[in-house]
Amino acid sequence: MKESHPYFKRKTPEELLDEIALSNRGKLKLYVGAAPGVGKTYKMLQDALDLRKEGKDIVIGLIETHGRKDTEEQIKDLEFVPLLPISYKDRTFYEVNVKAIIERNPEFIVIDELAHSNITGSKHLKRYMDVEEILQAGINVLSAVNIQHLESVNDIVQQITGVKVRERIPDTFLSKANEIQLIDVTPETLRKRLSEGKIYTRDKIERSLTHFFTTANLSALRELALREVADDVDERIEQISREVVNGPIGVNEKILVCIHYGPTAEKLIRRGWRMANRLKANMYILTVVDEAGKNDPQKEQKMKEWTKLAEQFNATFIIEEKKHRKPATVIVEVAKRYNITQILLGQSARTRWDEIRKGSIVNMIMRDTSNIDIHIVADGR
Template sequence: MKNDHPYLRRKTPEELLEEIAQSKRGKLKLYVGAAPGVGKTYKILQDAQDLKKEGADIVIGLIETHGRIETEAQMGDLEQVPLKSINYKGKQFYELNVDKIITRKPEIVLVDELAHTNIKGSLNPKRYMDVEDLLEAGISVFSAVNIQHLESVNDIVQQISGIKVRERLPDTFIQKANEIQLIDVTPETLRKRLAEGKIYAPVKIEQSLNNFFTTAKLSALRELALREVADDVDVRIEQISGEVINGPIGVHEKILVCVHYGPTAEKLIRRGWRMAHRLKADLFILNVSSGNSHMIGPEREQKLEQWKLLAEQFNAAFIVEKQGKRKPAEVIIQIAKKHHITQILLGQSARTRWEEIRKGSIVNMIMRETSNIDIHIVADGR
């Protein structure tokens, strides 16, 4: 008699190989903060010193002290693997030396500023990719990142701070972390540290206090960090408790994000991923190609490439569908039916740019021709 109980089912060879690979993989511990100066690097070094006293083989791969005296002092006598020197355009740059660390093969390596973009000539374009190589080599990594560097919150952070964060990393990489520790201080404490010269050089203090480090902005970023870490904890508790044995709550949810050549397409994709992540849903991204876009060929191709990269980061299916003689709404309906979509996201401007008929005709047509599909209209300014 066959028993399909999840605990008694015989594992497939693929599942066994995956378990073996995971057991050999290094562990990733992330220190997450709401803003620079909360003490992430200091806490990494403090934990490293404690582990060293307990006999752990732990080294510094790359630590950015930013000239902070207390942080530099915390490095103490920890072994440092020499950085890799790279000459680029006549200047010397120093990056994480992945090969030397793998050769040294410590138990744990400290790697700061996870979202950093490496200089050309490095092993990988991004530091989080370096960390992935170290983890695959069986080396555990302690690393740090600020909440504003997560890809999916990019638009929210820009709205809060007025700053477009250019160095970003995929949320899917963050989800690989075995442990996430929030390093939290109040906005008042952070502003006090800044005023005392413990975060930036004196010439940057006044400008920072009045721009990024206002109480309102720091409070909003802190709330965002707390919420993101809380969501991560919820997912982990759910996995440990076994509540997803019969499949996640949103296993039948499928979200379709419709993007056009406008300024808010990437924002719409990020919003769709955040919904999909919370609902544990599949994510699809659709571009209806009409051939009469205001963008010329190379610009259009560049946009498509950006969307494909975001889709890859978010493990989403990316679909480009030629409009032909169909109305855009008809294309959306056909794709939605084909993939059994349950929720559709449209940008506010899509109703005017994709179709000349006024008063939300795309929405009305989708509602007439489909059933059990929720439609979300995301405003341009959100």
């Protein structure tokens, strides 16, 4: 019988409805930076002006120039949708006017400072929620955000900078972006811009240089931004190619260390960690268990030791039941599940005669995968 291609699989009514909703939804482009002043808003406005030159209907919903002359110069020829005034504690605040934007119904709109918390009395708590409603109305949005405002990196940012960031956006919203553009400059360039008064007013420069904008902080935030965008690229590629390519395609390395109850397991884990550390890669540790190994005190003790090592090396520990499968089959299935790019194996204890009768584990893995490097570690290393 002829196999059907995965692309020809009949879609469920729910899947069809989801596709219709997505096709009617506006497109979101996000400009992501490591810190204020890298040029996110400037680049976003450059793109807005280019779209207008192409004849697109593009307007500004909200822009924060922070008094930067270059940014202010760019916005003077673009149409603005008036902000919504909201009274709170005898003061007037101005927020994105979602209703007016939807009524104006432009093809594109620019909305800055995505992570902003709206003032009490607004329709939505957060600006990203305003943007979501605008996207649902079929309007394309250009917006900008710094990496420290991403929910999943909040603890890391606080550890790096000592600053607890209160305005955050969920990672799920970032994943909805149709395009993410990283706006990147070196820490040295950013500190120079700050010193020249191109980011903050003069009264804030000295304190910023010695606190948030230190070279160490900026370098760490820059690496964080690069890795987050790289992870996003990987996820998008994986989603597209999951059923088409027999192996991983991506920009981040993922290392799978395969261990069993033998004297070399800990050595393999440590060797895998050294590789992962050099490559700045995620590490996974796999062991395959069967019924015969259950309730064995020695093996249970080994499992505890491996779990402790995995925690120490910040690795994901995977325990797979064999279930009448060959070990090579289990390794291949796990490698595909986690989009592994490199596999680390210990030297085989099989004799040459065993390999002739049962087949080489390495050859089986190579036959059933592609785009994966396999490393064999000798017992003495």
